[in-house]
Amino acid sequence: MNIKIYFTTVAISVMLTAFADTGTKAFALETDRNVNRNVKGIAIALPAQPVSLEPSDSFQDASRRIPNYIPNHVVTPDPKQQSAQVTSVSQLSDIKATDWAFTALQSLVERYGCIAGYPDRTYRGRQAISRYEFAAGLNACLDKINEILSAGLADKVSQEDLAALKKLQEEFAAELSVLRGRVDALEAKTSRLEAQQFSTTTKLNILSSFNVSSVFAGGDIRAEGLPIPGSVPVARFAARNPLTGSPIVGTVTDKPNTTFSHSTYLLFTSSFTGSDTLNLILAMGNGSPPASAYASAGFSSTFAVPYADSNPVVPLPANSVGLFELFYSFPISDNVKVQIGPRILPFRQFDVNRFTSVLNGAGGLNSYQSTIANSGLSGAGAIVSWRMSDQLLLKAGYLARNDASFQYFGGDGSSNPNRGLFGGSNQILAELTYSPSDSANLRFLYSRTYNQAPPVSPLGQPNFPFFLTYSARGVVDDGLGGSLQDSTGDNLVFNFDWLLTKSFGLFGRYSYSNYRIAPVNPAISGGNISLQAFQFGLAFPDLGKEGALGTLSFSIPFQVLSGRNFLVSGNGDGGTQYDLELTYSYPMMKYITLTPSLFATFNANNFSSNPTIWGVVLRTQFLF
Incomplete structure (x- = not known):
């Protein structure tokens, strides 16, 4: 010592x-x-040792130490200190x-x-x-x-x-x-x-959530992509009525049952030099949010449903252990750090917010990040972080998309010769964070996405759906039921959090996305789909107990500005969906946190005629 x-x-x-x-x-x-x-x-x-996230820390301390929802680094002393x-x-x-x-x-x-x-x-x-x-x-x-x-x-x-x-x-x-x-x-x-200790070089953390979820609506819910009422039931997919050319609209009449699910993560963090880290996360789960029963095609697991209430390794079967994240991080100078790996989660690196964390903040899938601007759950590539000054942080990265939504291409993206590191869907991201003080952060994110079109189905069979974004906010075609070529999109996000006092803060986002649509059929004209999304929220750190956090989030997750004719699902009847989410994270003890969430979805699926959907999730989180 x-x-x-x-x-x-x-x-x-x-x-x-x-x-x-x-x-x-x-x-x-x-x-x-x-x-x-x-x-x-x-x-x-003392000698540098990995440290774990402590849920009992005061919110101000935890928000500075943990920028993302899962511990992703070994904390080691700065050689300068x-x-x-x-x-x-x-x-x-x-x-x-x-x-x-x-x-x-x-x-x-x-x-x-x-x-x-x-x-x-x-x-x-x-x-x-x-x-x-x-x-x-x-x-x-x-x-x-x-x-x-x-x-x-x-x-x-x-x-x-x-x-x-x-x-x-x-x-x-x-x-x-x-x-x-x-x-x-x-x-x-x-x-x-x-x-x-578990290892001289590796720290093991376990994050597990037990979720009791229930949802109900004030009446029948209209959704796009359902079978035509009275027809033979088929698997839900997005398609147009062959007679009218309009998107198929069905009605959900049955109330989903209450569910009890889990999601569990094994986090291995290794350091070999004291300044580098190898991050490996294995995950399993069996969640299938009951609110998804009300969703249009492409909107599964939304309606403010917490991230923990889902299977994190889809398409693997429930309770299967799968790779969630793997990357190596190392410094190349005092102010520049590189992360490189075959599976990096961009939502843990970009568009983060101290009050919208799936760990203890507004953590619904319509709240914790921009709903339209991040086009991949995971990717292979690299991210560079440059600490320009105490107030400025610049991040930039390239990721070849390899999440579960693209399994119909034959497996993992960058390792698949049919796609490779640069031949399949990918995204380029750049984000500038300005922190005028410890209490305020302003983030400006731009991402350029390249979306590989699904393969064209044989004649007489329905085409694979083309999901618009990573969270699948809608499904698109050429406007007449035909297939599309590869698509590109530009996305902008402004994100802020502001801790006005020790016990009160504000947060919010504005997102804008524009996607170019190019039909396979040369006789059909292409165009653009433009979307925007809003979020504004109130935060109450240390509410009732040190380390607790209460949040109230209002969001418009998917507002269509143009290109409605290309949407097979997502446009609804032209209405605008908006959500309210109330979450309270209460640390019962050092390693156990109780997080109840109440959410309400108005004009669900962008149908202004739909009644309100109400849901509640009681999550017990264990972090060791």
Whole structure:
């Protein structure tokens, strides 16, 4: 264990000289004068170890430590923040030759070398310390002198210094005894942790959610993509009525039953150098949100349904273990970090918000991120983060889409020769975050998406649906039931969170997307689909208990501005759906959080004639 002491007053520096010149009594008076100012001045630097997310942390601390909903990094000390051993008093920038303690400090540094400056090469001798802090510094010098004596270099220590040390040991005997007892206890605890840890290089966290979900509507719900009423039931898919050319509209009459589901994540975080991390997440689950029964084709698992209430590794069967995320992160300079991997989740890197986290904030699928601007659940590629200043952070990345929605191409994207790293659906993302203070963040995200069209089905069979975005907000064709060529889209998102006081904050988003439609049939003209989405919310950190968070989110997830003729589902009758989500995250204890959510969906599926859908989810979250 490596323990270094930052000395925060010149009292430590002059202890030998002061005792030799003025005696114990005068020096003790000077020390007592500094005792009661309660300035903390001791820092202990331990070996870097991965740390886990602590749900019991205060919200302000947690929001700064964890930008995303799952811990995704090992927290290690910044090399710039390590204590700097001083070998010459000239290395301390705030010590001048004219200072009254210069000679004493110079003597102590050069003779015994038991002074460690602050990371910025300052000494801060005007700060006061307590008797315990003074004893810690004294103990460091005692250890150094013991090393000199043990090495047979007794002639290097003067008899006057030894006499002064003896008096200091007597004066601070009680503090030294307590300090050494604490160090012994800390060493014992460190040894126990090292013996019991999962790995010397890897940290294992487990995140699991138990979800009880129920939903009901005030009447029958109209949805696009359902079988024509009275026809033979078939699997739900988006299609047009062959007689009228209009999208098929069905009616949901049965109320879904209440469900009890789970989602579980195993998070392995490894560090080999202290500054790099290998992040591996395995996941399983069996959720199938009851609210999805009311959704139009392409809107499954929406209506503010929490992310945890779904199977995270679709299309694998329920309760199957699958790869959720895998990437390697490393710095290339003090301010630039690179993440590269075969499976990166962009929603954990871009468009994050301190109040819309699926871990403890407004976490419904219509709340925690832009509903129209992120075109992939996961991808293979790289992301570069550049900390331009304390206020500015720039992120940019390229990801080849490889999530479950594109399984009809024959498997994972970048590893599939028919698609590869650059031949299939992909996205380029760039986001600038401006943080004028710790309490406010403004984010500007642009993404360019390339969407590979599904293969054309054999004659006489329905074509595969072309989902518009990663969350499948609608399904498109050429306007007459025909197939499309590959599509490109431009997406813009403005995202902000603002902590006005310790107990109140605001958050919101505006998103705009434009997709170009190119029919396979050259006789049919293409066009554009333009969409926008809104979100505004109120946040109440530490509501009722430190670490709790209450949120109220209002959102318009999918408003069509143009190109309605290309929508097979999503347009409805021209109405605009909007959602309300009320979520309260309450830490029951350090590792268990209870999160009830109440949501209401108005004009569901963009049908203004639809009654309101109400839902409630009670989630118990375990994080170890």
